[in-house]
Amino acid sequence: DAGITQSPRYKITETGRQVTLMCHQTWSHSYMFWYRQDLGHGLRLIYYSAAADITDKGEVPDGYVVSRSKTENFPLTLESATRSQTSVYFCASSAGTEQYFGPGTRLTVT
Amino acid sequence: EDQVTQSPEALRLQEGESSSLNCSYTVSGLRGLFWYRQDPGKGPEFLFTLYSAGEEKEKERLKATLTKKESFLHITAPKPEDSATYLCAVPLGPGSARQLTFGSGTQLTVLP
Numbered sequence: 001d002a003g004i005t006q007s008p009r010y011k012i013t014e015t016g017r018q019v020t021l022m023c024h025q026t027w028s029h030s031y032m033f034w035y036r037q038d039l040g041h042g043l044r045l046i047y048y049s050a051a052a053d054i055t056d057k058g059e060v061p062d063g064y065v066v067s068r069s070k071t072e073n074f075p076l077t078l079e080s081a082t083r084s085q086t087s088v089y090f091c092a093s094s095a096g097t098e099q100y101f102g103p104g105t106r107l108t109v110t
Numbered sequence: 111e112d113q114v115t116q117s118p119e120a121l122r123l124q125e126g127e128s129s130s131l132n133c134s135y136t137v138s139g140l141r142g143l144f145w146y147r148q149d150p151g152k153g154p155e156f157l158f159t160l161y162s163a164g165e166e167k168e169k170e171r172l173k174a175t176l177t178k179k180e181s182f183l184h185i186t187a188p189k190p191e192d193s194a195t196y197l198c199a200v201p202l203g204p205g206s207a208r209q210l211t212f213g214s215g216t217q218l219t220v221l222p
Contacts, residue, residue: 031208035127042152045196050206058209090153094208097142101153 003027006091006102013081014110021105023075023091029096032074032077033058036087037104043090049074081109114200116213123220127189131216133198134180141207145174145182146197148215154197201203 004025013019023032034046035058045058047066054072055066063085074093080083086109092099114135123129124163133186135143159169160176167174171192173184183196195217199210 022143033208042214043199045209047209048206057207059211078217092153097159097207098144098156099208099210100156104114104153105153 004091004093004100004102006105008105009103012108012110014044015082016080018078019078019081020079021089021091021107022074023074023102025072025074025091025093025102027093027100028071029093029095029100030071033092033094034067034074034100035062035090035092036060036085037090038087040049046076046089053073068103069107078107081107082107085109114198114202114211114213116196116198118216119214120217121219123185123188123218125189125220125222128187128188129186129188131196132180132220133183133213135198136179136198137200138200141188141201143176144199144210145183146180146199146212148197149194154192157196185218190216190220190222193218193220 007022030051033048035043037043045061046064049055049068052071068074090104091102105108126195132157132219145157148154156209157175163178165176171186182205195215201210202211
């Protein structure tokens with residue numbers, strides 16, 4: 001299906017485990033983004049990527065790692081999950097200035 | 111300090127009762143103001159981009175306007191399906207214009 005997809009949609013993991021959230025888009029948009037959304041903080045940018053092999057930090061990058069070997073994929077890895085990383089994670093992509101968001105991944109760290 | 115603030119936090123309207131949502135920002139050199147709609151359990155959906163004071167955009171019952179300090183999202187004769195959280199976002203700071211800072215949103219409920 002065309003668009004932007006995220007997997008898994010729901011994930012429960014334990015403190016200290018590594019977890020990777022996947023994001024795939026079929027539009028060939030050059031820009032991709034990762035946000036987290038928490039009550040009281042709204043949407044905050046974690047990392048973004050202008051093109052394959054080009055990534056940059058957003059507002060809250062600590063504890064996260066990203067890579068972008070292919071234009072269509074932008075995985076987000078939590079190398080050692082902490083409870084403070086419990087959140088809803090959204091991936092987005094854009095060709096111009098408007099960003100188009102995926103359905104989100106709800107991550108719970110126990 | 112550059113920031114973006116939305117008000118009210120929540121708004122309940124009767125069907126057909128028009129109102130406005132506010133997004134105020136403090137940034138030197140606005141590089142665009144974006145409105146999004148977010149339904150529960152879903153990702154934000156793009157609505158409008160505004161760049162210049164005086165600019166207006168419309169889509170169905172929604173009209174977004176922009177001044178030098180704030181933007182309004184006017185909802186005319188709303189229907190229950192307009193119930194959602196409305197988010198505004200602006201690029202803040204010296205980084206890329208694609209680095210958006212989002213407001214905390216206005217949760218709109220339209221009662222039948």
